[in-house]
Amino acid sequence: MSNMIELNSTNTKAIVVIKDLKKSFGENCVLDGFNLELFQGENLVVMGKSGSGKSVMIKCLIGLEEPDSGSIEVMGKDIKQLSREALDELRTEVGFLFQGSALYDSMSVRENLEFPLRRHTKKFGVIKDTTPLVMEALESVGLANTMNLMPNELSGGMKRRIALARTLILKPKIILYDEPTTGLDPITSKEILMLMVSVQKKYNTSSIIITHDVDCARMISNRMILLIDGINYAEGTFEALLSSKDPKVQAFFK
Amino acid sequence: MNTILRIIEAFKNFLLEIGELSDFAGRFFKEVFKPPLEFKEFLRQCYNMGNRSLLLVGVTGFIIGLVFTLQSRPTLQQFGAVSWIPAMVSVSIIREIGPIITALICAGRIGSGIGAELGSMRVTEQIDAMEVSGTNPFKYLVVTRILATTLMLPILVFIGDGVALLGSFLVENLKGDVSLLLYFTQVFNHLEFFDVIPSTIKTFFFGFAIGLVGCFKGYYCKKGTAGVGLAANSAVVFSSMLLFIIDFIAVFVANIFYDV
Numbered sequence A: 001m002s003n004m005i006e007l008n009s010t011n012t013k014a015i016v017v018i019k020d021l022k023k024s025f026g027e028n029c030v031l032d033g034f035n036l037e038l039f040q041g042e043n044l045v046v047m048g049k050s051g052s053g054k055s056v057m058i059k060c061l062i063g064l065e066e067p068d069s070g071s072i073e074v075m076g077k078d079i080k081q082l083s084r085e086a087l088d089e090l091r092t093e094v095g096f097l098f099q100g101s102a103l104y105d106s107m108s109v110r111e112n113l114e115f116p117l118r119r120h121t122k123k124f125g126v127i128k129d130t131t132p133l134v135m136e137a138l139e140s141v142g143l144a145n146t147m148n149l150m151p152n153e154l155s156g157g158m159k160r161r162i163a164l165a166r167t168l169i170l171k172p173k174i175i176l177y178d179e180p181t182t183g184l185d186p187i188t189s190k191e192i193l194m195l196m197v198s199v200q201k202k203y204n205t206s207s208i209i210i211t212h213d214v215d216c217a218r219m220i221s222n223r224m225i226l227l228i229d230g231i232n233y234a235e236g237t238f239e240a241l242l243s244s245k246d247p248k249v250q251a252f253f254k
Numbered sequence B: 001m002n003t004i005l006r007i008i009e010a011f012k013n014f015l016l017e018i019g020e021l022s023d024f025a026g027r028f029f030k031e032v033f034k035p036p037l038e039f040k041e042f043l044r045q046c047y048n049m050g051n052r053s054l055l056l057v058g059v060t061g062f063i064i065g066l067v068f069t070l071q072s073r074p075t076l077q078q079f080g081a082v083s084w085i086p087a088m089v090s091v092s093i094i095r096e097i098g099p100i101i102t103a104l105i106c107a108g109r110i111g112s113g114i115g116a117e118l119g120s121m122r123v124t125e126q127i128d129a130m131e132v133s134g135t136n137p138f139k140y141l142v143v144t145r146i147l148a149t150t151l152m153l154p155i156l157v158f159i160g161d162g163v164a165l166l167g168s169f170l171v172e173n174l175k176g177d178v179s180l181l182l183y184f185t186q187v188f189n190h191l192e193f194f195d196v197i198p199s200t201i202k203t204f205f206f207g208f209a210i211g212l213v214g215c216f217k218g219y220y221c222k223k224g225t226a227g228v229g230l231a232a233n234s235a236v237v238f239s240s241m242l243l244f245i246i247d248f249i250a251v252f253v254a255n256i257f258y259d260v
């Protein structure tokens, strides 16, 4: 399965660069000099134990958490230097799939999908009729018939897919997945992974995928980073890490 | 000794909380004038709040007016001052009882609702999701709700006062054969500028406080479902406390003007 995604020929350009990222919560030092580079068109999997700071890292990347130190560049822009408007503008290019889907439960599926569109007239112009965009996004996750349901009428897997559709509606260049398969049964997990692959093909996105699911990593990763003790402890392809002799690395594949 | 320390600690926390709350209020005033105006969401919140508390406010107001009149009647009768009932009831309801009771009901109904709603949105990362999708969640969620409570509370108090007076009239009508016209002529004859204006101004502050505390507690809700419960609960406790403080200050200030 790992050869399902051919790397883009222009894969030399890094579109996300994290350098020496540090973040503590009081005494609890979560990230202690983490580095990451994401190249154009690549699927980068970040693995780490629960509580190792994967979500914190990805939230720093999108400006939801403020890092203590270190630099984060997204598509050539240092996110610390950006004004609120410029950051919002940049965020239209970066999709974020939350760990718990984070659908707005007071809104229908349709309103959920329309929500990101309401402020992004710069990218799309004024949108008179959102229906085609909503339909397209729903169709690409295979749930075209759920348009008028409320989130509490959906199963966990469906919620995850709707959340992905909500991310896709802005046609982002980068997608950040925070544990896209956690809490789903193996079959649904696989469906979500296939969906991620097809989305990547269709929209030519680059992705950072956070997971502790080895099968997920095997299927989807072009490259992997292991986050251990707050740093990028090991990097390489799935096969390279699998054959590593380091006991801390091996522990992930047991 | 231990108890004293604990009281000092609690008082210190209360002051700290007031400090954080003023920061939050400062942020509200900074953002409220910035475009975009989330007018649709504001209207939706106004409607929801009115819809959720109108019945409760009405029923409570009616019973308060009824009971209040029934209780004071025998005493006034002893002095032969039954004809003063409309004046007395209206002044006390419009000046004090109506606003504070309505505000307390709304603190329980609306304030806790806001705390729980925003709290669960925080815990399930919906607020983060809004932020990421380019909508300022403070403007969309907090500013609209605080504006809505500030506007809706005076309206609800107005309705509550009216229903309470109707309750009082019912007693007078049944026990004293007072007609509706006579009753309300009495009421309006005795109401003065200084009964109505300060208490109306006060209700805007009440509404602001309820919205502010509810949003503050929900927006900074601690992780976990226990956090949501705590946010809802402490929103009610904290805003009720604040309501009495505002009420005290309002009476104090109004009296300064009244004396001269």
Ligand SMILES: Nc1ncnc2c1ncn2[C@@H]1O[C@H](COP(=O)(O)OP(=O)(O)OP(=O)(O)O)[C@@H](O)[C@H]1O
Residues within 6 Å of the ligand: A025, A028, A030, A048, A049, A050, A051, A052, A053, A054, A055, A056, A057, A099
């Ligand atoms: N807002 C916060 N305040 C205080 N501590 C936090 C906060 N957010 C995260 N942490 C701490 O940071 C550490 C890393 O959390 P994070 O959510 O990034 O873990 P994770 O790697 O995503 O784990 P999981 O796989 O379970 O999602 C945890 O110890 C957590 O307690």
Ligand SMILES: [Mg+2]
Residues within 6 Å of the ligand: A054, A055, A056, A099, A178
């Ligand atoms: Mg996480």
